[in-house]
Amino acid sequence: MKKILVLLLTAIILVISTSCKQAEPEPINMEPKVSQMKSICELAVMECYYHNVAKLKEEDAEGILWWKKDKHFWIEYSGIVKLGIDASLVTMEVNGTQIKITLPEAKVLGCKVDSTSLQEDSYIVDVKSATISAEDEVKAFAVAQQQLEENAASNRALLAEAQQRAQTLLEEYIINIGNALGQEYSIQWVYLDSQGKPLSSTINTPITENEPANTENSSN
Template sequence: MKKTILFFLAGVLMLCTASCGNSNTASVHLEPKTSQMKAICELAVMDCYYHNVAKFEEENAEGILWWQKDKHFWIEYSGVVTLGIDASLVSVDVKDTEVTITIPQATVLTCTVDSASLSEDSFIVEQGSAKVDADDEIVAFAAAQAQLKENASSDTALLASAQQRAQTLLEDYITNIGNAVGKEYSIKWVYLNTEETEVEASPAPSATGTVEPTPTPN
């Protein structure tokens, strides 16, 4: 996927160069386009692989009267979370050499527990627990999916890395356009919060810290 992004940017640059070579008028009107920037954001995602354990508990799950057992077991699972920018919310405004880009914060775009990672060995039942049945496994799978998304959504370092990745690629795109038409663009970032309202423009976040999941750029 990383190669796909590079090919996309190279294609944009070649189109820009061709436009400049064929017509001076065409080069004047060549400028950053929202549609192309949305396409870049759709490609600029980051996959993070998680391996985790989710706990399941149910009181008085089996038995009658005062002879009852609780149900306790753990499920070990792997999953993939895709982090990135919601491309539908990206917009650009160009005034001469000033480019204002409105962009949302990076979020969890998709979250999938790998069903292949779940087997009989993935379920660890506590000694003395009530029997675990197929319905419990379905509930545990849903809980694992929810936990996976929650963990990724709270990982500020990975989200910052995904944000920076998208903005860097957009900056490269704008620089390529500028080089093709002989302009030096300046970029102003306007960020949208989770309610999709604008917040004060500020520099792109930088990724810091050490994280357990392994991010793999697509």
Template sequence: MKKRISIYICVMMLAFSFAGCTSEQSEKKPEIELQQIKSIGEFAVLECYYHNVAKSDTMKKVLWWNTDRRLWIEYTGIVKAGVDIDKIDMKVDGNTLTISLPKAEILSCKVDKDSLTEDSYVVEKHGLGAGKITADIQTKTIRTAQENLKKAAKEDNELLSQAEERAKNLITDYVNRMGEATGETYEIKWK
């Protein structure tokens, strides 16, 4: 009998301790925070790969001969598009969230170094004074190609639109999940 009473007491104490834990947790509702929205914006980056050819063409005349030195470098460029997370802002008015989301922009643009192999370089020389293709010429050619790639990506309205839409979708999913967790329904107004 004493064992049963002590078992009942232990069970009751455990039940009250669980009930105490549950009530403390249910009082504190998770809130939608600007920092969390910014974190989502950081992960909403769209990464695209562009296949391109960089070209360097040098022509000069040595005496009466035309000399030619051409270089083609085939490479893959990686462009990342997204929103500037420092410009994201949010105002909360009850269950209405007004989120200021900046236009998407090109965040980075670089040449994928793994795409550069010996087969990526094609050199053509004609004439006596054509000269060598130096490392400086190769570097300058890649740099120019990278600038051209960034310019082309900035003009790619579809890419920028997709990056902006991706950020909106991920933020909307987060807000909806927070609403499900708290039992609230949130309305998002984009600004």
């Protein structure tokens, strides 16, 4: 009887020990993900504030026969332009520690004239101008909106800065994953033009915690 009791207690202890044993944690997949990179690009948007003047002129707007007057006035306004890259065009190929990332040119993602910046004195009418109507002010607002977008789209320095901002954030993302895994990734950047065609490529090893970056440029 005593032997049976001892065996029973031993079996209970084994069951308890087995049930209390913690499961081995599953390895976390820390590889770079293109979905994460697209999310980063969507957040890497630059907002630029503009203060500008748009001109509006309409010839022979008022009068009869040879006596006619033009409409001629300016509108002073402020606006916000958002610059960034199209995240849907970002691609990534991973081959071991070699990563190839395709990065499109930055572009104007949105622009808006700040309507609160338009006051009565924002409209400057030429002393020789014909009478300006409310419709003319609406038209001037549309011209300002168009001019705002055109000015931003032609500013190559700002567009390059917006693209570089996205690239820097993506590189930091790769570095953080590499540090977590103890890996050193080499990145090949492939740059696209506005038509989605490759312009050039750059191969570099991102800066890790202890080593500087190595960079090599190449053109297609």
